[in-house]
Amino acid sequence: MLSFTPYENPTYFGILAIALLPIVIGLLCKKRFHWYETIISIFFLVLTFGGPKLTQGYALIAYLIYEVVLVWLYTSYRKHKNQTSIFVGAVILAIIPLVIVKLTPAIQNGQQSLIGFLGISYLTFKAVQTIMESRDGVLKAFNPWFFLQFLVFFPTISSGPIDRYRRFKKDYDHVPDTDKYLQLLQKGVHNIFMGFVYKYMLAYLFGTLLLPKLQQQALSAHGLSWSLVGVMYVYSMYLFFDFAGYSLFAVGTSYFMGIETPINFNAPFKSHNIKEFWNRWHMTLSFWFRDYIYMRLVFFFMKHKVFKSPKTTANITYIINMTIMGFWHGVTWYYVTYGILHGIALVVNDWWLRYKKKHQKQIPHNKFTEIFAVFVTFNFVCFTFLLFSGFLNTMLLAK
Amino acid sequence: MDTKTTVLNVLNDLTGTDVSGDLDGNLFDSGLLDSMGTVQLLLQLQSELGVDVPVSEFERSEWDTPNKIIARVEAMQN
Numbered sequence: 185m186l187s188f189t190p191y192e193n194p195t196y197f198g199i200l201a202i203a204l205l206p207i208v209i210g211l212l213c214k215k216r217f218h219w220y221e222t223i224i225s226i227f228f229l230v231l232t233f234g235g236p237k238l239t240q241g242y243a244l245i246a247y248l249i250y251e252v253v254l255v256w257l258y259t260s261y262r263k264h265k266n267q268t269s270i271f272v273g274a275v276i277l278a279i280i281p282l283v284i285v286k287l288t289p290a291i292q293n294g295q296q297s298l299i300g301f302l303g304i305s306y307l308t309f310k311a312v313q314t315i316m317e318s319r320d321g322v323l324k325a326f327n328p329w330f331f332l333q334f335l336v337f338f339p340t341i342s343s344g345p346i347d348r349y350r351r352f353k354k355d356y357d358h359v360p361d362t363d364k365y366l367q368l369l370q371k372g373v374h375n376i377f378m379g380f381v382y383k384y385m386l387a388y389l390f391g392t393l394l395l396p397k398l399q400q401q402a403l404s405a406h407g408l409s410w411s412l413v414g415v416m417y418v419y420s421m422y423l424f425f426d427f428a429g430y431s432l433f434a435v436g437t438s439y440f441m442g443i444e445t446p447i448n449f450n451a452p453f454k455s456h457n458i459k460e461f462w463n464r465w466h467m468t469l470s471f472w473f474r475d476y477i478y479m480r481l482v483f484f485f486m487k488h489k490v491f492k493s494p495k496t497t498a499n500i501t502y503i504i505n506m507t508i509m510g511f512w513h514g515v516t517w518y519y520v521t522y523g524i525l526h527g528i529a530l531v532v533n534d535w536w537l538r539y540k541k542k543h544q545k546q547i548p549h550n551k552f553t554e555i556f557a558v559f560v561t562f563n564f565v566c567f568t569f570l571l572f573s574g575f576l577n578t579m580l581l582a583k
Numbered sequence: 584m585d586t587k588t589t590v591l592n593v594l595n596d597l598t599g600t601d602v603s604g605d606l607d608g609n610l611f612d613s614g615l616l617d618s619m620g621t622v623q624l625l626l627q628l629q630s631e632l633g634v635d636v637p638v639s640e641f642e643r644s645e646w647d648t649p650n651k652i653i654a655r656v657e658a659m660q661n
Binding site for chain 2: 316317321322323400459474475478479482483485487494497498537
């Protein structure tokens with residue numbers, strides 16, 4: 185049986201083009217065939233999770249039933265009552281499958297959990313977000329069937345970008361007018377071709393042609409070497425072009441379906457500081473963490489006056505937020521350290537910006553300092569990516 | 584005090600800058616507001632004007648200038 189990882193090869197794109205054609209014609213005639221979209225979604229889910237990956241397929245089905253029922257129960261409950269303990273319980277229940285999947289390899293020597301499947305974290309983000317918006321009372325009309333469509337929207341199911349329930353619903357219920365849709369088609373084609381350049385040329389160049397050689401050299405050099413520096417930059421480039429390329433495919437495919445999935449990358453290496461970097465890198469994840477963890481924790485801490493000053497509150501929450509992000513990547517020392525380092529960097533960055541504002545007259549600000557800021561940010565980020573890659577761990581074990 | 588004045592006072596306190604000169608200036612782009620500032624803003628609006636804005640309601644693009652914030656708050660009061 186055919187089985188694909190999304191967007192992996194020309195055959196996948198061929199099938200995708202044929203499958204999208206009726207949707208495109210429909211939208212051009214101002215019609216949306218939801219039944220057809222559902223069939224296509226199921227078809228691509230079977231391609232992704234069927235055949236040799238059927239265990240993942242079963243895990244996905246079980247997971248979907250579990251989350252839909254859970255969120256349905258919570259939203260029904262929320263119509264009449266609003267107890268904090270029930271809300272917290274619902275969030276915990278929603279993330280338990282993900283926690284199990286993330287913890288299993290750490291406990292069982294790298295063995296993968298049976299309930300895991302490609303994309304479980306992205307579905308969990310959507311479920312938790314729906315519970316939180318329901319708690320806040322901004323999401324009143326919950327529809328389990330629509331929620332399921334939102335979860336399994338096939339262009340983004342495996343690795344995001346992470347959309348939001350209310351935003352997705354607006355597009356899903358709506359047929360864009362012809363001008364708007366033609367624009368979307370144009371942008372969609374552009375995204376997919378940029379994706380080819382990113383993923384199949386640049387990520388291939390860095391990740392497949394250059395990286396293994398440099399890694400070999402760095403391993404045989406034992407310890408610090410120029411090859412290791414090379415690994416750092418080449419891996420960072422690979423990581424960016426691979427993930428940004430995938431995201432362009434996912435966003436482009438969504439556009440064809442008249443869904444404006446939010447973008448994930450916006451020239452991140454141009455950032456002048458680490459905060460700007462997180463506004464440009466893996467944006468839907470970073471915004472999810474900002475809106476559903478950072479802001480909520482800050483709100484809680486400030487309201488209950490847990491810390492004396494707003495500055496302390498912000499700093500502690502930065503660290504908590506980014507450490508959770510580290511754990512989300514996986515329970516290994518290098519992912520968690522990666523998160524903590526970014527948390528500390530955000531604290532230092534805030535301190536520096538405040539200091540700079542206070543001493544505006546003494547501290548120069550010009551083209552040169554701006555280039556220097558981009559340079560420092562870029563190198564810090566690349567260093568944390570080297571950590572993130574796990575290569576340092578491989579080197580430690582190889583000794 | 585009317586809503587507009589109260590909101591502007593809160594914003595001036597929060598940002599340490601007089602924002603009344605540029606009511607359509609983007610507060611996030613200029614770095615005057617960030618997530619932290621946003622939460623402080625929501626809490627202040629709650630205590631001073633009694634408008635309860637949940638974090639989910641806060642869609643950045645709808646709250647990014649003083650004028651938009653005033654309009655949102657006025658809409659929520661009615």
